[in-house]
Amino acid sequence: MDVHKQLTIGLFGFGVVGEGLYKVLQQTPSLKASIKRVCIKHPGKKRNAPDELFTTDKNDLLFDKDINVIVEVIDDSVAAFEIVSTAFQQGKAVVSASKKMIAEHLPEILKFQQDTGLPFLCEAAACASIPVIRNLEEYYDNDLLHGIKAIVNGSTNFILTKMFEDKLQFGEALLLAQQLGFAESNPKLDVEGYDAVNKWAILLNHAYGIVEHPDNILFTGIQNIQLSDAAVAREKNYDIKLVAQAQKLRNGKVAAYVLPQFIKHDDHLTFVKNEYNGVVIESGFADKQFFYGKGAGSFPTASAVLSDISALRYNYRYEYKKRYYHTPGELTSDFYVKVYISFNQLADVNKDDFEWIEEWHGGQDRNYLVGVLHFEKLTQHDWWKAQGISLILTPDPVIESIELRNIKKRSLELAGING
Amino acid sequence: MDVHKQLTIGLFGFGVVGEGLYKVLQQTPSLKASIKRVCIKHPGKKRNAPDELFTTDKNDLLFDKDINVIVEVIDDSVAAFEIVSTAFQQGKAVVSASKKMIAEHLPEILKFQQDTGLPFLCEAAACASIPVIRNLEEYYDNDLLHGIKAIVNGSTNFILTKMFEDKLQFGEALLLAQQLGFAESNPKLDVEGYDAVNKWAILLNHAYGIVEHPDNILFTGIQNIQLSDAAVAREKNYDIKLVAQAQKLRNGKVAAYVLPQFIKHDDHLTFVKNEYNGVVIESGFADKQFFYGKGAGSFPTASAVLSDISALRYNYRYEYKKRYYHTPGELTSDFYVKVYISFNQLADVNKDDFEWIEEWHGGQDRNYLVGVLHFEKLTQHDWWKAQGISLILTPDPVIESIELRNIKKRSLELAGING
Structure with a gap:
């Protein structure tokens, strides 16, 4: 068959992912990919590879003319961006697993690719x-991509699963996640949704051609979800998941966010438990498709990086068709969402933000309401992120402006309220 | 970005898939793919496209020098193979949805690709x-692909779902499937497993580099499954699915078949109901991954064909890496399986085929046993396919020869029988 490119790799990072990669490439000569040098931070550590492989000077890799592929699997997003920038300048293809770096530098990374024609692959991100x-x-x-929703953060999904199935408190579930290695010792990035929104920024680009800084995508995490919310969800026959969602509206614009959401038991995402990830893609021709698997961890990550390396052999590159060949998608805040809000005192809720409220519940420990508000209110105000308040989207939360009046009428009639 | 190949398509077949394809390509100029001629069988029919597009002479497409891609979505596998053969000879890329044709002509189709270097894509198959x-x-x-198991036939899965959930008899469920358009009016191809084994022959090639005629892959369908089997499954907390499975044994060879199987409720395939398909891939690094979606129908099929057409624009072709760059996988019959057999009279069961029997059940209507036999017995004898007998694999049915003795001892102890 074809003669393929011989890949000579410069690898940044030799943690579990990097080391796994090194071993597999050594054992698979058919891949025609070998690691020439590895750049590490701490030269002192004992490593299962020859000493001469390692350097602490990134330029030993970036300016080595033999090296035609840079693979970076490091934690430091600032360093990662520097590495990637120089790699492009030096004419090298790049494989990266740094979601934060990629999410925050999408415009630059796209431009590098356009200017140089070099591939940049990031399946592991x-x-x-x-x-x-x-x-x-x-x-x-x-296809007409109607929508995509996903569970993209394994730690938070693990915590929610434990709160639901074993009725653990949030703090207990988090501790268990940390003990099992599913969450960072500083878990804020996972728990408060930063990790999820970075991934979502990357996926919005590949799904819709949207290039948006993660700061401009509304998100929160699961830090305020309480056991009493899980109890309400159970009563209503729902699960609670941290859902990254994007939905094409009738005007062609895209509603997108990362927020906790009630999930019906016939929703594909119900199936996604513990540290797993899942993606539901809804498209005009193919209907709904569901992808499920491990979203983190050394081997799943190494597996994704490997697949990118393999793809480079036939010069595969993302075409960003939705961005360059079509009119790119555009985020909008002009739509409404139906939300569940639980709170300790009503005074903490900004009732003026609501179009209408169709359900109230007062209890001994905890109160909640269900109502509809304009999405913009969530971007303008942050009372709903305060401690003691949980906001959870209802299933199928998006209401388009054009439908608002009819839905209000129907909803209030159903609730037995004269609108 | 890149300048891509302009695709000029000759289309065979203008049923729901073909017509859908035509419309989408017309509406999507960015694809740079247009249909120049369409070859049809029956010229009289009214069609939603200009008359001059159509011909009944296949050579009008195959020998047109402008046409660089042949897309065939016809039912007749003999005609399809002729079309594909000539297309290759004429230097045209091919997109095909004809699973039977592909499954039965894998060696020729591989050879065409090797000889000509032309792509042949068949995602829709x-x-x-x-x-x-x-x-x-x-x-x-x-990755080390440990195993793959899948529900690849929507009609049979629909029937089994209805037998389970609505307790319909097989015949009633089949009738419903036909009324809803999920099964052919002659449903033998679906129900008796022919369609599934054709797909499995294709997937074994892409998964393991195995090239085997479907006749050499052991299969049956669901024609003998009875409501009483569903009742036993329910008691044991199982579903019954028609499962296409392949598993790499310790000696590197591959066990593969298409047979009804008991599925535990924590198995991903449990999630696959009605006319849907699902695939579980188990690999060394990525762990288990699950893909789920519609496996048939005009739009899902057109969507897959479209994706192949799009891929041709950057000269994508299957590399058949497992076949050409590695030692291709090899099917084996040298392993054991644990099976459930239900029957009317014990005399219908060839007890000599069993290594051991660990469970017996006699009842008023129906009797069953659970036992272990060498897989070869299933290929040599066909008493288990006779009317009135159902064979259903147990969960994790494969027992490697090397483990047989230990498993026999444990199983019989568990069953309270001295082995």
Whole structure:
């Protein structure tokens, strides 16, 4: 068959992912990919590879003319961006797993690719073992992509599963996640949704051609979810998941966010428990498709990186078709959402933000309401993020402006309230 | 970005899939793919496209020098193979949805590709909207693919779901499937497993590099499954599914078949109900991954064909890495399986085929046993396919020869029988 490119790799990072990669490439000569040098931070550590492989000077890799691929699997997003920038300048293809770096530098990374024609692959940066980026890029090219929703953070999903199934308190569930290695010792990035929104920024690009800084995508995490919310969800026959969602509205614009959401038991995402990730893609021709797998961890991540390396052999690159060949998607805040809010005291809720409230519940410990508000209110105000308040989207939360009046009428009639 | 190949398509077949394709390509100029001629069988029919597009002479497409891609979505596998053969000779890329034709002509189709270097894409031929071929081809390239199991036939899955959930008799469920358009009016191809084994022959190639005629892959369908089997499954907390399975044994060879199987409720395939398809891929690094979607129907099929057309624009072709760059997988019959057999009279069961029997059940209507036999017995004898007998694999049915003795001892102890 074809003669393929010989890949000579400069690897940044030799943690569990990096080391796993090194071993597999050594054992698979058919891949025609070998690691020439590895750049590490701490030279002192004992490592299972020859000493001469390692350097602490990034330029030993970046300016080595033999090296045609830079693979970076490091934690430091500032350093990662520097590495990637220089790699492009030096004419090298790049494989990256740094979601934060990629999410925050999408415009630059796109420009590098346009200017140089070099590939930049990052399958490991979102949902690790689930090949979601490549599938969005290649497979939903021509379909009308109605929507995509996903569980992209394994730690928070693990915590929610434990709160639901074992009735653990949030703090207990978090501790268990940390003990099992599913959460960072500083878990804020996972728990408060930062990790999820970074991944979502990357996926919005491959899904819709949207290039938006994660700061401009509304998100929160699960830090305020309480056991009493889980109890309400159970009564209503729902699960609670931290859902990253994007939905194309009738005007062609895209509603997108990362927020806790009630999930019906016939929703595909119900199936996604513990540290797993899942993606539901809804498209005009293919109907709903569901992808499920491990979203983090050394092997799933190494597996994704490996697949990118393999793809480089036939010069695969993302085409960003939705961005360059079509009119790119555009985020909008002009829609309404139906939300569940639980709170200790009513005074903590900004009732003026609501179009209407269709359900009230007062109890001994905890109170909640269900109502509809304009999405913009959530971006303008942050009372709903305060401690003691949980906001959870209802299933199918998005209400388009054009439908608002009819839905209000129906909802209030159903609730037995004269609107 | 890149300048891509302009695709000029000759389309064979203008049924729901073909017509859908035509419309989408017309509406999407960015694809740079247009249909120049369409070859049809029956010129009289009214069609929603200009008359001059159509011809009944296949050579009008195959020998047109402008046409560089042949897309065939016809039912007749003999005609399809002729079309594909000539297309290759004429230097045209091919997109095909004809699973029977592909499954029965794998060696020739592989040879055509090797001889000509032309691409042949067939994502629509297995699990339609689920991009399983491309993912197996590209994504599980370097992983150790431990196993893959799948529900690849929607009609049988629909029937089994209705037998389980609505307690319909097989015949009633089949009738419903036909009324809803999920099964052919002659449903033998679906119900007796022919369709599933054709798809499995195709997927075994992309998964393991195995090229085997479907006649050499052991299969049956669900024609003998009775409501009483569903009742036993329910008692044991199982579902029954028609499962296509392949598993790598310790000696590197592959066990593969398409047979009814008991499925535990924590198995991903439990999630696959009604006419849907699902694929579980188990690999060394990525752990288990699950893909789910519509496996048939005009739109899901058109969506898969479209994705292949789009891929041709950057000269994508299957590399068949597992076949050409590694030692291809090899099917084996040298393993054991644990099976459930239900029957009317014990005389219908060939007890000599069993290594041991660990469970017996006699009842008023129906009797069953659970036992272990060498897989070869199933290929040599066909008493288990006779009317009135159902064979259903137990969960995790495969027992490797090397483990047989220990498993026999444990199983019989558990069953309270001295082995």
